[in-house]
């Protein structure tokens with residue numbers, strides 16, 4: 001089942017209680033297309049067939065995925081349990097409020113969307129045997145943490161930073177300067193934007209955190225971390241003879257504020273930022289860092305702090321909403337609860353400068369498109385062939401070749417990146433690009449400046465490679481790829497924060513417990529972790545009955561050139577919607593095994609119903625044929641080997 005949702009970019013009066021009522025309990029074909037209809041279909045799948053389903057929301061950045069996911073959550077909350085049982089009401093409320101918290105810490109203004117999700121989210125909602133929500137679990141995917149220290153022109157850091165700076169209580173965090181004066185906040189030159197009221201949003205987040213169950217000291221710690229990162233960005237180093245450096249003393253006392261906010265000793269912070277503890281076979285020494293290395297370490301610390309805090313937030317939410325396995329017995333008959341999953345993940349994006357994160361985001365969208373092709377276009381057509389139904393094959397572009405290009409072991413882009421990261425010696429981003437060029441020079445969906453110097457997208461971009469994605473060509477700048485893939489946080493920083501006297505901060509860095517000199521296993525690279533998480537996500541989605549929301553970003557009001565393909569046409573094309581309609585129109589919307597069909601509809605067989613189960617002498621297929629004849633729907637059905645196929649009325 002697929003619904004196409006075009007972002008209206010304005011409030012429409014179509015989500016009211018009246019609308020909920022008009023979709024509740026209705027079949028999908030009874031009412032006009034609506035996100036509520038998809039949510040209702042998922043809920044019906046659960047109720048009528050005791051089958052888990054998932055709603056996959058996809059589309060490019062800014063097409064309305066997050067808004068659609070919120071509409072779905074609100075609908076499910078509205079149609080379930082109205083008897084006001086406190087436990088269920090509490091869960092429903094928390095599920096809705098988590099969105100507000102996650103948007104504050106995981107969303108940011110980009111050049112494509114003022115409220116863009118910079119992480120992926122998959123939420124399972126658990127239902128009990130009365131089909132009421134009893135809990136849930138959120139899985140998260142790669143937060144774009146590089147944004148914490150670097151933003152492109154016209155973009156902002158995560159909303160949380162501005163919510164803290166504009167809420168009027170900044171003095172308690174030592175934030176006395178204007179937002180434009182903080183280095184981690186001001187790079188996009190747009191701290192304040194018209195469409196977002198940060199002060200108001202801060203109040204809402206505080207309220208939501210309370211409802212979700214954060215204790216006061218936990219909420220305080222979260223904002224202290226955000227404030228500490230802002231201070232960290234203004235911390236400067238001064239050179240001492242080219243080899244050494246020290247923290248520059250400033251009038252704003254960043255170091256002392258960092259100490260207060262992170263509950264760590266000022267001297268420990270300073271030495272961790274300027275020295276690196278190295279254990280040799282004989283001794284443990286503190287190696288001095290030059291300013292370049294110190295700034296690198298400072299940025300790594302800021303990114304790690306934010307990422308760990310974000311993961312801690314989600315873990316904490318999960319602890320509040322996840323169902324206790326011990327109690328599953330009282331919720332369900334078979335020790336497992338029924339589930340509706342909702343996937344809202346970052347959409348396909350092309351910026352002026354695309355980096356490692358865009359490669360991951362666009363790879364994720366390739367995987368989702370592949371799943372759509374597998375489930376909606378490929379399997380559908382294969383089923384007709386398997387069942388022996390006459391079928392005219394409908395062609396479509398299969399993007400598996402692009403998924404392979406990125407994810408294949410040994411030869412894919414991620415494998416090349418890992419290999420470059422694991423090599424000893426001074427391996428550079430350019431060397432990684434060379435290895436791609438050598439290995440992928442004949443690949444239809446890969447090129448680079450060295451391979452196609454005449455390509456207009458690659459002109460003068462010697463450090464870029466280009467992937468011909470299903471949704472368009474994207475050039476990626478390799479600068480920083482190795483570093484982002486290694487994703488190293490020095491043990492010194494983990495030790496520093498593990499020794500914080502704030503228990504929440506301490507709990508975010510458990511590896512800091514390790515003694516100096518202990519050799520640990522090499523962690524997986526960011527690229528491999530992401531690839532594995534995408535493969536696992538596809539497995540989760542494939543195990544459920546999928547329903548699709550395909551979001552479309554509308555055309556600009558003033559389209560620049562009438563002869564250009566419009567943005568909507570482009571999306572319709574790459575999303576494979578035309579092929580989807582063709583398969584659907586030529587095919588059969590409903591199918592059911594003969595046994596189940598006869599079991600359910602034998603009552604309609606007025607001639608022979610009294611004879612059941614004796615009419616079983618005839619096969620289920622014969623009985624089904626008989627029933628269809630009586631209903632006079634023969635022209636709309638096809639008889640497969642094991643299933644009856646029925647067209648839309």
Ligand SMILES: Nc1ncnc2c1ncn2[C@@H]1O[C@H](COP(=O)(O)OP(=O)(O)OP(=O)(O)O)[C@@H](O)[C@H]1O
Pocket residue numbers: 007008009010011012059060061062063064065066067068113114115116117118345346347348551
């Ligand atoms: N159904 C809707 N009604 C009104 N406005 C909407 C609706 N859907 C989206 N919008 C508007 O479009 C903006 C972008 O939508 P949204 O954040 O849901 O996009 P997205 O597809 O999740 O993008 P990203 O991939 O960047 O996270 C919203 O902030 C809102 O202003």
